[in-house]
Amino acid sequence: MADLEAPDRIETLGADFFADPHAHYRRWRADGAVRQVRFPDGVVRWVVLGYAEGRAALNDPRLRKNAEHATALLNDKRGLPPATAGHMVLLSNMLNTDPPHHTRLRKLATRAFTPRRVAALRPRIEEITAGLLDAMAGRDEVDLLHDFAEPLPITVICELLGVPFEDRADFQRWTRAIVSVSGENDESYTQSTAAMGAYLSRLVAAKREAPAADLLSALADPADDGDALTDRELVGMAFLLLVAGHDTTVNLIANGTLALLRAPARLHALQAHPEAIPDAVEEFLRYDGPVNMATLRYTAEPVTIAGTVIPADEFVLIALSSANRDPERYPEPESLDPDRDATGHVAFGHGIHFCVGAPLARLEAQTAFAALLSRFPNLRLAPAADTVTYHASTLMRGLTALPVLLD
Template sequence: MDNLAGREFHADPHPFYAQWRREGPVREVQLASGAVVWLITRYDDARQALTDPRFSKQGRNKGHPSDTIERALSRHMLAVDPPDHTRLRRLVSAAFTARRIEALRPRIAEITSSLLDFMAEQSGPFDLIDAFAFPLPIQVICELLGIPAEDRDSFRRWSNIIVGGVAYQADFPGAAQAMVAYIRGLLAARRSDPGDDLLSGLIEVRDSEDRLDEDELISMVFLLLIAGHETTVNLIGNGAALLLTERDRWERLRADPGLLPTAIEEFLRYESPVETATFRITSEPVTIGGQNLPAYAPVVIGLLSANRDEARFPDPDELRLDRPQNPHLAFGHGIHYCLGAPLARLEAQIAFGALIERFPGLRLAGPASELTWRPGLLLRGLFTLPVTTGPE
């Protein structure tokens, strides 16, 4: 049985996915935890699974976990099926509006400019992840929610543990408990002193007599904090690495900034910041990709693999900054399509546009072959991205 915990797989999973798409597109694989799941690797099958209600987020358990911490972290819309999902999505969408996102544009540009000023002061190589790709989205999401920016390092530590998989298993309970306690405190503060931030909006939003309860609020803030910065960190980091490892890409984007929107979509497809969708469970026997899955089978949908599917994308292993048709699945598909996709795209457009304009000579500070990817199957991102702005 194929094992997804191997070092070679994490270093470059694309050859593995390509082979599996050819030889067994829906197959049983073993995770780092030892659990065995069904992995879906082809685009059409992935798209089907993302919309088919038989691939459930809850499986047998349609109730709520009894553990206090687990319950507080699993009541968000990404973890439930309709009708709970429909209700939660409606309430959150009422507060997380396109107008609120677009209003962030000047502030995102201001934060970006400040970070670039700091980078300009560096006399030697520095890590673009630490200096730019991480602080931009975490500061944006903290300000959007009304969370003090000085707490962002704590969030990064908790987030790394929570999404880090088996490597951080021993630290998970403490990180989860700390994050839940912190969010409870924030909610209490906003109830007594509401502001113009998203957190206050989530507390106050209602549809007739319906509103989010305490666990739902904690869970939604948790989801927005994790998803609202982790994916954008990877989008900026992965995209910058793709541009800098093939210098002609950087120069082409510099010469034609109008390519930026399509380039960002290609970054999302080619090196998707989310490698797999969150777990599903079959609610009944399902046939997909020619494979019969039993009821209550755990399923992982390979977004990274689907986005390199030869049957859907011409020359999928070629990064094309001007790829005209790009219906990638980086933000998912169907009812669970990422609510924060417009914010991620906005941050990426501002970030890459300003970075290329401010530092046209930016380059890698070491061999591309030494770049290493973070372990885990959920997210796809680099540990570090050493760069320099100094003379060659």
């Protein structure tokens, strides 16, 4: 079994990692499928890099997600006081719980967030997409991130959940602070979690008092067996669906567009054969997906991964971006190839925590790419795109801007 890394050999994540995590992952995978990495908050975490190892870890019950224990453990390692109530209420969702609590929450969520409900959104998604493209038409250059990739999923999730669209700027700002790399050491993080928690608490109270024909109102209703989400659980569920329901799809559309525009032959082939767009979206997810590393897990007991024993009470992160470019699973993984069989990628996770919103993200992305490539056949990167930058987040893989030329 492999030995633990010597403290002086543990790399610390810096700006170069956020600029190009794939370069780090290639180098790290050459040394093994799991390694220790020091994050900007000073805490060392274990990062799982290989596809087979990552897929197994995503569904390993020994890697826990209990939010209260994980937060207490993280704050202890950071030397910080206990988390605030406002912080913890946002974490009271199914992504941060273990069975049987997770099983109950996911059951209550999926009874309202059904495939039928998602499929019924198609005409409205197409309408929103067409309207955004109409607004872009006639301009030589646009920022495709802010003019298209962001407003499409934000509008959809606001309408789906029953969130006032005029509040989007606030929760976008809060979301960016919450998923940033600085985390709880940053004052903007603390302020944003408090503001988001208060906002969603008011929204939940309003839905309880005056239900409407939206998903959040449906989630507030008891199930057929009488079980129902508490106010705290409903706030946590709203946070998960609101943040995951828009930020990941923003990144999927923007990252996929950038990858495609950097491969003109692939772009032209897809324009000639739009029926291949659903498969291309799966390749975009594999090649440069919206989530860099899966959310935090910790060991409840010593766990062996790839021959390395990880002690109890250690944090483990599965690098989805690395797993999806593991050459043991995907030949020539550094090449964008919409014709490849990208099935089995872990961009949406795997196991009991597989993304409940994956069907909606796929529908939005397929609609977005079909309309965008048809409407602007001469779409290409603007000169400023040579120096695109990414947000400093270990969780999300998202651009700060995407300048393009339309004609």
